Amino acid sequence: xxxxxxxxxxxxxxxxxxxxxxxxxxxxxxxxxxxxxxxxx
Numbered sequence: 001x002x003x004x005x006x007x008x009x010x011x012x013x014x015x016x017x018x019x020x021x022x023x024x025x026x027x028x029x030x031x032x033x034x035x036x037x038x039x040x041x
Contacts, residue, residue, distance in 0.1 A: 005021075018033040019031070020033070
């Protein structure tokens with residue numbers, strides 16, 4: 001296993017985000033969700 005995904009996961013979590021990994025017979029998908037900061041913040 002490589003270190004890429006754990007590093008991404010840590011960086012995303014540090015920014016209050018989420019990483020979803022979904023595996024299917026056709027392949028695997030990885031989704032990264034990050035919060036949006038409003039202009040007034």
